[in-house]
Amino acid sequence: xxxxxxxxxxxxxxxxxxxxxxxxxxxxxxxxxxxxxxxxxxxxxxxxxxxxxxxxxxxxxxxxxxxxxxxxxxxxxxxxxxxxxxxxxxxxxxxxxxxxxxxxxxxxxxxxxxxxxxxxxxxxxxxxxxxxxxxxxxxxxxxxxxxxxxxxxxxxxxxxxxxxxxxxxxxxxxxxxxxxxxxxxxxxxxxxxxxxxxxxxxxxxxxxxxxxxxxxxx
Numbered sequence: 174x175x176x177x178x179x180x181x182x183x184x185x186x187x188x189x190x191x192x193x194x195x196x197x198x199x200x201x202x203x204x205x206x207x208x209x210x211x212x213x214x215x216x217x218x219x220x221x222x223x224x225x226x227x228x229x230x231x232x233x234x235x236x237x238x239x240x241x242x243x244x245x246x247x248x249x250x251x252x253x254x255x256x257x258x259x260x261x262x263x264x265x266x267x268x269x270x271x272x273x274x275x276x277x278x279x280x281x282x283x284x285x286x287x288x289x290x291x292x293x294x295x296x297x298x299x300x301x302x303x304x305x306x307x308x309x310x311x312x313x314x315x316x317x318x319x320x321x322x323x324x325x326x327x328x329x330x331x332x333x334x335x336x337x338x339x340x341x342x343x344x345x346x347x348x349x350x351x352x353x354x355x356x357x358x359x360x361x362x363x364x365x366x367x368x369x370x371x372x373x374x375x376x377x378x379x380x381x382x383x384x385x386x387x388x389x390x391x
Contacts (some may be wrong), residue, residue: 199256207236209244209375216252219380221265225256243286244375250276250294251379257301270305273298290377293367296321296335298343318342333366334380341383357389 213230221226229252236245253269253276260266277295280286299317302310319342324336340359343351367381 180261180385205235205239205242206375210373211247212246213375214373216248216255219255220259222256222260225252225259228252229256241285243280243283243291243336245270246276246280246283247286247290247365248293249376250280250298251377254294254301256298258304261301261305267305269299270301272299277342289325289332291376292296292321292328293334293338294323296338300338313350315342315346318353331366331369333370334377335361337363337380337383337387340387344388346354355389356387360387360389 208231212228212235214224216228220227221305226374227248232245232248232252232386236242236249239245250273250316253273256263257273258267280291281288281295283291299321300313302314303318319339322335322339322342325332326339336359340354340356340363342357343354364384366374367378367384370378
């Protein structure tokens with residue numbers, strides 16, 4: 174069996190076993206944490222569109238079992254956006270963006286959610302829309318990207334994702350639309366915060382990749 178096929182089989186088996194275990198176990202909190210950690214660690218290593226979508230199925234299944242949990246829904250949306258960024262021209266990419274927008278509306282209603290992370294994900298979604306058709310959606314949604322990231326930064330100054338992603342996005346804007354934020358300072362601040370994050374947590378810790386995409390004069 175090829176490595177890719179084996180990975181797919183393992184993902185499906187994981188989903189099946191989690192479903193069975195969740196029904197049989199009384200230790201739901203422990204099971205939830207184990208399932209989330211395992212799925213997030215796997216997601217951190219995936220780059221293939223189909224593999225990401227299979228992992229997404231696990232997050233969706235977890236959310237079905239824990240409908241009041243904002244994190245599992247967060248990762249469903251993140252999985253779809255990661256799939257889009259990996260392959261924007263994929264046949265299903267447009268559908269994923271549409272579904273992400275609808276799910277984000279639901280996620281923002283969760284009272285127990287981390288709003289800084291949720292708004293960062295919203296900015297990431299609008300950034301994907303701009304990327305999908307820059308001439309059409311750039312003028313329409315660029316402000317949404319900036320607003321979402323800025324609000325996320327205001328809510329949590331120690332969240333590296335909105336700092337990093339906003340610096341990455343702003344450098345692609347015309348000079349007249351860029352803020353006076355220094356990209357080198359933003360880069361270094363986000364880099365330091367990423368180092369301090371706990372990588373094996375079920376809380377969001379993605380985004381470090383974009384540090385390498387931020388350009389500034391030495």
